Amino acid sequence: MSLKILDGLKFKNIDTPLHRLDPRVKLLISIYFFVVVILYGSEWRGMLTISMIVILVEVLILAVGRVAKSMLNTLRGAAPIILFIALLQILQLFTYTQPGELILYRAVAYTVRFLAFLASFSLFFLTTMPDEVGSVLTSLRVPYSYAFAMVAAIRFTPVIAGEVQQIMDAQRSRGLEFEKGGLIKRLRNLTYVFVPLIISIIRRSYEMAEALEIKCFGASKKRTSYRALRFTATDVSIAIIASTLFLLAIIVHHLQILQGLP
Amino acid sequence: MPLIEVRDLSFRYAGTEDWALKNVNLSIEGGEFVLIAGPTGCGKSTLLKCLNGLIPHIYTGDYVGSVRVKNLDPASTPTYLMSQHVGMVLQNPENQLFSLTVEGDIAFALENIGLDRSEMVRRVEKVLRDLGMEEFRHRSPYELSGGQKQKVAIASVLALQPEVLLLDEPTSSLDPVSAKSIIDLLAKLCMKDGLTVILTEHRLDLLLQYLTRLVVMDSGRIIYDDHPRKVLESIPMEDSLIPIPKLIQLVRMMRHEYGFSGCLPLTVEELVESLVGR
Amino acid sequence: MIEVENVRYVYPSGVEALRGVSLEVREGELVAIMGENGSGKTTLLRHLNGLLKPTEGRVLIDGQDTRQSTVAELSRKVGIVFQSPDAMFFSETVYSEVYFSLKMFGYTDEEASRRVEWALRLMDLWKYRDRSPFTLSGGEKKRLSIAIVLAWQPKYVVIDEPTAGQDAPNRKRLEQLISKLRSEGATVILSSHDVEFIIDLRPRVILLSGGRIVADGPAESILTDEDKLERASLLLPQIPLIMKKLAVYGVNPGCLTVDEAVREITSRLKPVREW
Numbered sequence: 001m002s003l004k005i006l007d008g009l010k011f012k013n014i015d016t017p018l019h020r021l022d023p024r025v026k027l028l029i030s031i032y033f034f035v036v037v038i039l040y041g042s043e044w045r046g047m048l049t050i051s052m053i054v055i056l057v058e059v060l061i062l063a064v065g066r067v068a069k070s071m072l073n074t075l076r077g078a079a080p081i082i083l084f085i086a087l088l089q090i091l092q093l094f095t096y097t098q099p100g101e102l103i104l105y106r107a108v109a110y111t112v113r114f115l116a117f118l119a120s121f122s123l124f125f126l127t128t129m130p131d132e133v134g135s136v137l138t139s140l141r142v143p144y145s146y147a148f149a150m151v152a153a154i155r156f157t158p159v160i161a162g163e164v165q166q167i168m169d170a171q172r173s174r175g176l177e178f179e180k181g182g183l184i185k186r187l188r189n190l191t192y193v194f195v196p197l198i199i200s201i202i203r204r205s206y207e208m209a210e211a212l213e214i215k216c217f218g219a220s221k222k223r224t225s226y227r228a229l230r231f232t233a234t235d236v237s238i239a240i241i242a243s244t245l246f247l248l249a250i251i252v253h254h255l256q257i258l259q260g261l262p
Numbered sequence: 263m264p265l266i267e268v269r270d271l272s273f274r275y276a277g278t279e280d281w282a283l284k285n286v287n288l289s290i291e292g293g294e295f296v297l298i299a300g301p302t303g304c305g306k307s308t309l310l311k312c313l314n315g316l317i318p319h320i321y322t323g324d325y326v327g328s329v330r331v332k333n334l335d336p337a338s339t340p341t342y343l344m345s346q347h348v349g350m351v352l353q354n355p356e357n358q359l360f361s362l363t364v365e366g367d368i369a370f371a372l373e374n375i376g377l378d379r380s381e382m383v384r385r386v387e388k389v390l391r392d393l394g395m396e397e398f399r400h401r402s403p404y405e406l407s408g409g410q411k412q413k414v415a416i417a418s419v420l421a422l423q424p425e426v427l428l429l430d431e432p433t434s435s436l437d438p439v440s441a442k443s444i445i446d447l448l449a450k451l452c453m454k455d456g457l458t459v460i461l462t463e464h465r466l467d468l469l470l471q472y473l474t475r476l477v478v479m480d481s482g483r484i485i486y487d488d489h490p491r492k493v494l495e496s497i498p499m500e501d502s503l504i505p506i507p508k509l510i511q512l513v514r515m516m517r518h519e520y521g522f523s524g525c526l527p528l529t530v531e532e533l534v535e536s537l538v539g540r
Numbered sequence: 541m542i543e544v545e546n547v548r549y550v551y552p553s554g555v556e557a558l559r560g561v562s563l564e565v566r567e568g569e570l571v572a573i574m575g576e577n578g579s580g581k582t583t584l585l586r587h588l589n590g591l592l593k594p595t596e597g598r599v600l601i602d603g604q605d606t607r608q609s610t611v612a613e614l615s616r617k618v619g620i621v622f623q624s625p626d627a628m629f630f631s632e633t634v635y636s637e638v639y640f641s642l643k644m645f646g647y648t649d650e651e652a653s654r655r656v657e658w659a660l661r662l663m664d665l666w667k668y669r670d671r672s673p674f675t676l677s678g679g680e681k682k683r684l685s686i687a688i689v690l691a692w693q694p695k696y697v698v699i700d701e702p703t704a705g706q707d708a709p710n711r712k713r714l715e716q717l718i719s720k721l722r723s724e725g726a727t728v729i730l731s732s733h734d735v736e737f738i739i740d741l742r743p744r745v746i747l748l749s750g751g752r753i754v755a756d757g758p759a760e761s762i763l764t765d766e767d768k769l770e771r772a773s774l775l776l777p778q779i780p781l782i783m784k785k786l787a788v789y790g791v792n793p794g795c796l797t798v799d800e801a802v803r804e805i806t807s808r809l810k811p812v813r814e815w
Contacts, residue, residue: 130362169591170628172611173620175644195630204357211358214350219342220376226369301707302679434705437576437733439773464707505708508778511798520806534785
């Protein structure tokens with residue numbers, strides 16, 4: 001099960017200036033990109049232009065972090081979803097009375113915009129250590145148990161994936177063939193993976209609960225942090241530059257509205 | 263006064279008919295290295311969980327008798343307090359490591375109790391040094407070997423600086439070399455730092471030379487409780503409660519069939535000495 | 541016969557787990573594949589029933605190339621008992637758990653019932669036949685996972701880490717079971733790092749380290765060779781260790797079992813006569 005689409009959202013442990021940037025600044029930049037893309041969503045030309053600009057800028061930024069390729073993999077892996085979105089738009093051909101050309105352009109614009117969405121958060125996830133993600137969430141006043149659940153999910157996903165593989169191997173060795181049979185049979189075969197998996201997840205959670213208890217989880221309302229997130233001068237300057245550009249983008253958008261461009 | 267005192271302890275898990283522990287009495291001094299052995303289901307894990315409060319706080323049931331560790335009663339002391347005196351390492355290291363870095367895992371419990379940062383850093387550094395794991399600090403637990411994972415699990419509990427360390431079958435899934443390094447580590451912590459170590463295991467071979475006490479259980483009762491030499495003297499050879507190390511089998515057979523009169527060796531070196539003298 | 545011909549295997553992640561492994565297992569043999577965790581043992585086992593197909597080289601089971609067969613077909617001949625029994629239980633009863641695989645392999649209801657009873661009795665689990673497999677103890681689950689595989693009587697029985705986490709009574713049972721299987725003509729392949737358990741079985745020993753075979757021979761020569769064992773991250777078993785230290789006093793260091801060692805020491809060791 002190779003999910004290429006997840007490639008651009010998995011943390012890569014390299015040391016680059018981008019990685020060293022405070023995760024809160026990176027989250028801010030990602031949000032800026034996201035908002036800008038939505039802002040220009042009123043008509044297709046603006047949507048398309050801004051989406052392509054965002055993707056291009058992201059690629060340049062991620063190149064600094066040497067993770068541009070991963071992000072592009074995600075975009076490629078999103079092909080099925082893109083097709084789906086494009087299809088949805090094209091179906092409008094049969095319901096709306098707008099000119100067919102317009103529908104096509106809008107289909108392209110929507111799909112590229114989706115790619116821009118994916119790209120905007122790639123920056124955050126690709127270059128931020130998963131437990132920093134937890135730190136960011138707590139600094140945003142998200143209750144610790146939720147932040148912990150998120151980090152634990154990231155931490156245990158590969159373990160569970162490995163478990164699924166193990167279960168399938170064990171069942172295959174008993175004569176089960178997952179690749180054969182009609183739809184009903186295949187679904188039935190999946191229960192032979194599902195049941196042991198659920199049992200194992202439940203057992204795992206009991207053990208984890210024990211371990212958490214042993215490690216004093218929930219002991220103190222005032223939980224301290226080993227890893228301190230601290231802003232450096234670089235972080236602050238980048239944040240200021242990004243915020244300025246963001247404001248400019250908003251202003252430009254408003255000015256265009258005032259000038260009544262199509 | 264013994265560090266750990268268990269008096270007439272009986273316990274039955276909620277919803278079961280059989281008593282997991284039946285009238286257990288045990289007394290352990292500080293600095294001891296204790297092995298609790300016995301067949302599956304004999305109650306050894308249950309006994310461990312009574313020492314740190316998991317029973318009765320997490321596992322409910324019928325609890326009779328008393329347990330005292332230092333001056334604390336695990337039954338009435340909150341687990342987060344008990345954990346700072348009695349640490350526990352469970353069998354499967356995978357499910358005990360929550361952070362995405364080794365140092366994150368070591369700091370995890372300290373963050374939970376709200377320790378201030380400077381003290382946390384100090385303790386994390388100390389544990390990394392004591393266990394020789396400084397180069398692993400930024401590694402992810404997922405990519406570590408079984409033996410390394412187990413070391414991290416031990417480190418993360420030692421960060422709380424408990425006086426007693428409980429381990430439930432810590433070397434069960436490890437290969438011999440990794441198992442030996444974990445056991446040697448525990449022995450070092452016991453002898454050098456005075457840590458009281460109590461573990462359950464199926465195999466005695468690697469532990470024999472370090473144990474100050476061997477406790478053998480069966481069906482919830484303690485059958486033998488003494489220095490390993492004495493226990494291995496009296497336990498019948500055909501008894502299958504614990505696997506008798508080949509070393510011991512050898513000497514007992516030589517005694518039985520050839521009148522050999524040496525005392526039971528706990529290491530190969532001891533055996534060689536008693537056979538060829540000095 | 542199982543033939544592994546210069547197999548190289550690289551996982552999708554890029555890890556090269558097997559670097560040119562060649563070996564042959566003849567019918568009726570008892571083979572122990574030993575090495576540390578990460579040496580390639582489990583990867584090698586998974587090639588025997590086609591779960592993994594070699595990146596280079598090939599694996600032949602009675603002349604059949606594993607790349608041209610399905611896992612189900614190969615499992616009929618090569619039954620693998622995996623290390624964690626929990627990874628496969630899903631039935632309501634112990635009985636149906638064993639019955640399931642037999643139906644998968646195409647046995648009639650009658651034949652399947654007969655085999656279920658035989659396998660469960662063999663593993664001393666018949667009394668638990670109506671219980672849920674999830675309520676069994678660790679050792680009982682292990683026995684059930686073995687019963688499941690033995691039920692269809694594969695020609696080659698492969699067991700991954702038979703003694704991991706098993707208590708003394710179960711270790712004895714496993715030893716007896718393996719002897720019984722051999723006496724009935726089955727070929728048994730064990731993957732283990734439990735030197736003390738393996739030495740009592742006197743199998744052919746293959747040492748694996750870093751994806752390569754570093755030794756292949758009878759237990760007598762491999763399990764007494766400290767250097768070879770060290771390369772596979774294994775410790776010398778107690779009896780050979782004792783005999784090695786006494787060798788300078790005139791004893792034969794080639795003993796494997798307690799009985800042999802006692803006889804050798806009491807007859808050869810000069811100081812002993814002075815008791």
